[in-house]
Amino acid sequence: xxxxxxxEYAIRCMVYLAKRGKGLLTxxxxxAQRAEIPGHFLAKIAQDLARAGLIEIRQGAxxxxxxxxxxxxxxxxxxxxxxxxxxxxxxxIARPSTCRVSYSCAVHQVWMKARDQLRTTLxxxxxxxxxxxxxxxxxxxxxxxxxxxxxxxxxxxxxANSV
Amino acid sequence: xxxxxxxEYAIRCMVYLAKRGKGLLTxxxxxAQRAEIPGHFLAKIAQDLARAGLIEIRQGAxxxxxxxxxxxxxxxxxxxxxxxxxxxxxxxIARPSTCRVSYSCAVHQVWMKARDQLRTTLxxxxxxxxxxxxxxxxxxxxxxxxxxxxxxxxxxxxxANSV
DNA sequence: ATATATAAGATAGATAAAGTCCGATATAGA
DNA sequence: TCTATATCGGACTTTATCTATCTTATATAT
Ligand code: SF4
Ligand code: SF4
Numbered sequence: 001x002x003x004x005x006x007x008e009y010a011i012r013c014m015v016y017l018a019k020r021g022k023g024l025l026t027x028x029x030x031x032a033q034r035a036e037i038p039g040h041f042l043a044k045i046a047q048d049l050a051r052a053g054l055i056e057i058r059q060g061a062x063x064x065x066x067x068x069x070x071x072x073x074x075x076x077x078x079x080x081x082x083x084x085x086x087x088x089x090x091x092x093i094a095r096p097s098t099c100r101v102s103y104s105c106a107v108h109q110v111w112m113k114a115r116d117q118l119r120t121t122l123x124x125x126x127x128x129x130x131x132x133x134x135x136x137x138x139x140x141x142x143x144x145x146x147x148x149x150x151x152x153x154x155x156x157x158x159x160a161n162s163v
Numbered sequence: 164x165x166x167x168x169x170x171e172y173a174i175r176c177m178v179y180l181a182k183r184g185k186g187l188l189t190x191x192x193x194x195a196q197r198a199e200i201p202g203h204f205l206a207k208i209a210q211d212l213a214r215a216g217l218i219e220i221r222q223g224a225x226x227x228x229x230x231x232x233x234x235x236x237x238x239x240x241x242x243x244x245x246x247x248x249x250x251x252x253x254x255x256i257a258r259p260s261t262c263r264v265s266y267s268c269a270v271h272q273v274w275m276k277a278r279d280q281l282r283t284t285l286x287x288x289x290x291x292x293x294x295x296x297x298x299x300x301x302x303x304x305x306x307x308x309x310x311x312x313x314x315x316x317x318x319x320x321x322x323a324n325s326v
Numbered sequence: 327a328t329a330t331a332t333a334a335g336a337t338a339g340a341t342a343a344a345g346t347c348c349g350a351t352a353t354a355g356a
Numbered sequence: 357t358c359t360a361t362a363t364c365g366g367a368c369t370t371t372a373t374c375t376a377t378c379t380t381a382t383a384t385a386t
Contacts (some may be wrong), residue, residue, distance in 0.1 A: 001167075
């Protein structure tokens with residue numbers, strides 16, 4: 001009953017892109033470093049986000065990702081469900097036929113309510129809101145400067161300790 | 164992001180025991196059959212429920228499980244969290260130290276809210292309420308009579324030996 | 327052309343869930 | 357007391373999923 005790592009990374013990636021703004025190209029490396037996402041893993045996650053139409057992926061030298069929609073038009077729920085599929089909480093919500101009492105089960109009703117609440121809460125938050133507040137990304141300078149300087153090292157970032 | 168099978172079974176077991184009433188002994192076989200839970204798996208689940216103090220397990224011939232608390236005093240949340248641990252939805256909620264921005268992350272706040280809502284919703288439902296409505300267990304007679312007749316069949320269908 | 331950077335799928339390792347098995351233990355009843 | 361019955365309780369197996377990496381192919385800037 002918890003979010004997958006991939007979904008958490010996807011959120012960070014989208015928040016970072018939203019912070020940069022719609023239409024702006026950002027390299028995968030930059031996102032991976034600043035949002036602390038394993039580089040190759042981010043590539044894979046981006047494929048899902050691209051298939052869903054949230055971003056465009058530019059190949060080749062100076063490639064990277066581009067946000068295709070307005071941050072205000074993308075909800076947290078959308079990003080999460082792209083990565084982990086529609087939220088159900090319990091199997092019988094996704095497929096009532098798997099439990100023959102589902103049509104008359106009070107517990108079933110509770111899960112329905114809980115699931116609707118959860119999805120509503122997540123859908124009410126847009127990337128634009130999240131960017132307006134501080135989210136996911138450690139500031140370039142400030143409490144955690146270690147990251148700014150680290151330049152080379154494309155895939156694995158050097159762990160940014162040392163502060 | 165979904166309930167485990169073990170937790171779903173635990174709920175069914177507790178609902179069945181609640182339906183029978185506090186203090187009444189019910190055999191594991193009966194519960195397993197009526198609530199459609201794999202027998203041995205139920206034994207394992209019952210251990211967790213017993214450790215948590217919800218039920219007592221009686222060994223020996225004519226053994227079984229006994230509900231120790233009033234159905235009204237047991238919430239759905241309680242049963243669920245006995246089986247899957249405290250609900251937190253995202254790792255950073257359980258251990259904020261795993262993400263260094265958690266103290267100033269708007270997404271983190273959203274997960275907090277979502278988690279609190281979910282836990283509240285589940286905590287507001289008691290076994291007593293669930294029993295009052297129909298829950299989890301197919302009625303002995305009615306839409307699904309098939310179950311009533313199947314009698315023998317303790318663990319695995321006797322099949323070979325039969326003696 | 328060449329160097330750079332991502333695509334896309336295959337694959338492996340780690341972790342967790344789901345279910346099974348078996349020796350040990352406890353009780354009822356002969 | 358002895359035996360048959362039924363669960364205990366943990367070890368074990370299987371299966372599925374998550375997480376991450378690797379490899380070959382492809383696209384682009386210069
Ligand atoms: S018993 Fe109720 S809650 Fe459980 S799987 Fe069936 S319908 Fe869902
Ligand atoms: S970025 Fe925010 S939501 Fe994601 S793990 Fe860190 S604190 Fe939690």
